[in-house]
Amino acid sequence: MVKVRTILLYLVAVVVAAVPLVPLGLLFALAFSEHPVYVRGFTLANFEFLKTGVLFPGDPHRSKIYPNVYTAAANTLLLALGNMALVTLISSMAGYVISRYSFRGRSALLGTFLVIHGVPASVLLVALYYLLKATGLLNTLLGVVLVKMAVDLPLGVWVLKGFYDGIPWDTEIAALVDGTSRFGAFFRVMLPLVSPGIFSIALFSFLSGWGEFIFVYTFIQSSTNWTLSMLIQSLFASEMGGINLALIAALSVFYLVPVLVLFVVGEKYLVRVTIGGVKG
């Protein structure tokens, strides 16, 4: 009796675990499909664009509308790396100071970071658009990187503060007693100890920048500055009639490769960032 219930429980668990993998499996099946709309057969023809980066080689009109895939990929990479570098650098410094020093305005600062993280920054799009326009950063990748970095920063500071908090005071005091300066203790003792935290935040902010859509969609007009997310969205919006869904699926698979690799490598690090609460 108990055995049957246990088997049933495991069966349900396996099915539930497989559910989110189904849409991904369908995406891959469509990307390798011989039919442009239905999942049928197996072919590599949809990945022809990888050779030259041109999506519609036989159609000069449409080729003019859409940027080269590799241009878009380079822009996406730039956004992801820029976001990762800035968020990781700034939050690893700020997290340390907030964790280890007491100063006036400390809890106010932490509270502000918590509140602005809780209210997604997408609400500030109107004002950010105005600011970027006033500073001439509209329609540039730099503008998107700066905004994206500012939005991801509060979470980074909170998560890294938590990692610094988790390191016993004695470790740092020991380093200080041995004659290191505070800077020395930070660089040579603390940073190596919080490297899992730094890795988590770097991974999170890379993926966050790589998948970013709203800021690119709102702040970037010229297609030479498009990222892959923007390219896929505009293809899907205009090809929804069902002309060439398999090509879009193939492009999505190309877009997903780094995401899936990083997810498999760093899933246990990502979980530690998610505990702070991200999106959704």
Add this chain to the structure above:
Amino acid sequence: MRVSRELSKKLIIGVMLTPAVVVAVLFLAVPAALTILISLTELDYRFKWIWCGLNNYARLLTDPTTRLVVQATVIYVAGTLAFNTLWGLCLALLSTHVHDALGTFMRAAWLLPRVLPSVVWAMLMMWIFSPLDTGFLNSLIISMGGQPVPWTFRYYWPFLFVVNGFIGSSLSAIIFSSAIKSIPPDYIIAAKVDGASSFTIITRIILPMIKWHIAFFVAYNTLSLLASFEYILLTLNGGPGYYTTEVMILRAYHLAFGQYMVAMDFGYAATYVTILLVVGLVLSIAYWRVFRLRRLMIEPKLE
């Protein structure tokens, strides 16, 4: 010596904290204040500041679409919140009642939709639930001889709950399952010795012990959902029909960045955003009190 130590402390704080503060002020505090100012103007595509007092707020009250938009917001937040919390709870309970390896794999698999770029996830869901015959589910139904179902036309709210909930429930599942794991096993063993069923253990021991985690998630998620619109924009975009799924923040987005130049009604858009900002701020302060988040901010020992 004392003076120099004090100085070096100030230097370290200054050097290491300034970048974060500057970024937060420039990109988050200034825009928030600017939003409130813009809501008092008729700022449009000409980018001229024409002050108009509270006219935009008066317009909001008389606008016939306001009622529809508020209604959509309530349905969207309540429905997605219910999906996220209940399904997250199911995932957490299920993944802590099976072998740890399977439970970890389960939570990892459910994290996947969250990690996927929003564009890819939205496109996949639109294709699977497409109302056209070429949609995946419909092509499956037709091949088995059935009638195609107009999924997103008829069941637009359930569709949006699923699209968003697959992403939101991974977060609640992680929070709830780590809370369940931190319950001392003695309690559960004692209950089992006394002959309690699994159901009784869940309702009488596990749920009461993680109720604060559930309350925290509900509070936190309400805030994020009020201001989230990315997946609606990417899938149904306010439709089908007349403002059916147009939530407040999406309405603001359409007013500001809709397809045509006439759309660039920044002043009126900022009015919606200001209301959301005020609601968000009030809720945050209330949560602050209720959940005593202050204990997260214990002052450091070392100086």
